[in-house]
Amino acid sequence: MNHDATPSSHPEPGVLSTHSVCGAPCWVSLTSRDLEATEDFYHAVLGWDWRSTAKLGEHFRIALVDGAPVAGIAAVASMWQMAVAWTPYFAVPSADAAVSRVQERGGTAAVGPISLPPGRAALLADRDGATFGIWEGELFTDWETWRKAAPAFIRLHTRDAFDAAMFYGEVLEWASDRPGCCEVRYEGEEVVLRSHGEVVARIESGALEAAPDPTIRPHWQIHFRVADVAACARAAECHGGSVLREGAEEAVLRDADGAQFTVTSRREI
Numbered sequence: 396m397n398h399d400a401t402p403s404s405h406p407e408p409g410v411l412s413t414h415s416v417c418g419a420p421c422w423v424s425l426t427s428r429d430l431e432a433t434e435d436f437y438h439a440v441l442g443w444d445w446r447s448t449a450k451l452g453e454h455f456r457i458a459l460v461d462g463a464p465v466a467g468i469a470a471v472a473s474m475w476q477m478a479v480a481w482t483p484y485f486a487v488p489s490a491d492a493a494v495s496r497v498q499e500r501g502g503t504a505a506v507g508p509i510s511l512p513p514g515r516a517a518l519l520a521d522r523d524g525a526t527f528g529i530w531e532g533e534l535f536t537d538w539e540t541w542r543k544a545a546p547a548f549i550r551l552h553t554r555d556a557f558d559a560a561m562f563y564g565e566v567l568e569w570a571s572d573r574p575g576c577c578e579v580r581y582e583g584e585e586v587v588l589r590s591h592g593e594v595v596a597r598i599e600s601g602a603l604e605a606a607p608d609p610t611i612r613p614h615w616q617i618h619f620r621v622a623d624v625a626a627c628a629r630a631a632e633c634h635g636g637s638v639l640r641e642g643a644e645e646a647v648l649r650d651a652d653g654a655q656f657t658v659t660s661r662r663e664i
Contacts (some may be wrong), residue, residue, distance in 0.1 A: 418567035418577040419590035420549055421534055421541070422484040423466050423617050426477050427652045430454060430470035432635070436651050437468075440630045441619060441658075465541065477505075479653045481617045482518065483549045483596075484528035485567050490515035493529050496566045497521075521562055523554050523604060523613040529567075546617050549596045553613045556600040560586040563598075610639060610647065610655060618645070618657040627658045 427433040434456060437443045443458040443465070458466040487493040490508040497519050498504060505526070507517030514532015521527065534541070553559040560579060564570060569577045569588065578589045586598035602613045621627050628638045628646045635651030645659035 416486045416534075416590055417488060417573050417575045418569050419486055419588075419595050420483045420546075421486040421530060422528075423481060423546055423549070424484065424528070425466065425468050425479075425481050425654055427468060427470050427479055427650075427654065429652065430456060430468065432651055433468055433470065436631075436634045436636060439634045440627050440636070440648070440650075441621065463541070465546075478526070480526060481615075481654050481656050482526055482528050483615050483617065484516070484530045486534070487529045487531050487567060488573070490517050490529055490531040493517070493531075493566055494519065500562055500565060502562070502566070521553075521559065521613070523559065523602075525551060525553060525559075525613040525615055527615055546619050548594065548618050550616045550618065551596065551598040551613075552602040552611070552616060553598060553600065554602055554604055556584070556586045556598045557581075559598050616647075616655070616657055618659045620662075621658045621660065624658050624660050 425433070434445050437458065438445070441460075443460060445456045445468075446459060447453070448455055448457055454470045456468045457464050458468060494504050494508050494517050501522035503520045505518045505520060508515045508529075508531075509517070514530060516528065516530050518526065518528050551559060551563075560569075560581075564579055567577070570579045575591075577595070580587050580589070584600065587594055588596040588598070601611075603611055604613060606612045624641070624644065624646050628641050628648060631648045631650070632638060637649045638646055639649055639655060640647040644661055645657055647655060647657050649655045
């Protein structure tokens with residue numbers, strides 16, 4: 396892989412920096428193979444509109460909900476030999492320092508850190524293989540606005556929630572004395588991450604490292620809030636995707652390119 400290449404679509408300038416939401420998820424992006432097909436699929440399933448971004452080039456698009464940016468799409472999976480997948484990005488005050496902490500703790504750096512003015516980004520994997528990104532710099536949009544319009548939440552399915560919480564806590568400086576850092580609590584058998592008092596992620600045990608089914612290997616799952624779960628599932632099937640699991644309140648879907656995500660009607664995590 397070309398480590399000097401731009402990772403999957405990343406935050407652009409906004410009004411706040413990653414210092415204000417240290418360690419919290421601040422963006423999500425999708426690597427795909429076919430930009431036009433990806434646009435059509437997510438417009439049909441989630442109702443997203445699209446805009447291009449001159450800074451990133453013809454392979455990138457920004458997804459909009461009621462005019463608010465919610466996600467990035469990068470049709471670079473084949474070009475950069477990357478997996479087709481949704482990836483959460485976490486805000487960090489220093490991308491270089493965060494990547495060093497990942498490598499020191501047994502994780503890997505797939506791309507970066509690289510300079511993308513006005514910030515720096517990297518695409519990483521934890522020591523169980525779950526992929527995530529980091530972003531240092533100005534946020535794409537106001538964090539509160541993004542939280543209202545974007546994913547309902549993200550959830551890490553991993554081998555050992557306690558071990559994962561230690562890894563991410565040290566890498567992303569959770570529960571530190573840094574201003575704006577996230578709070579971590581153990582509730583039942585899950586680890587709960589809060590930023591500014593709001594639950595933004597959960598970590599749960601049970602995933603299997605060598606499982607042939609990617610849905611039960613360690614991974615970050617992106618949950619998008621929708622008005623009608625069943626309608627989204629049927630739209631996914633009609634546009635080349637598939638339904639991996641469906642219930643009354645949420646469904647796990649796979650898009651036409653193979654990336655999985657969850658649609659949910661739940662207002663709270």
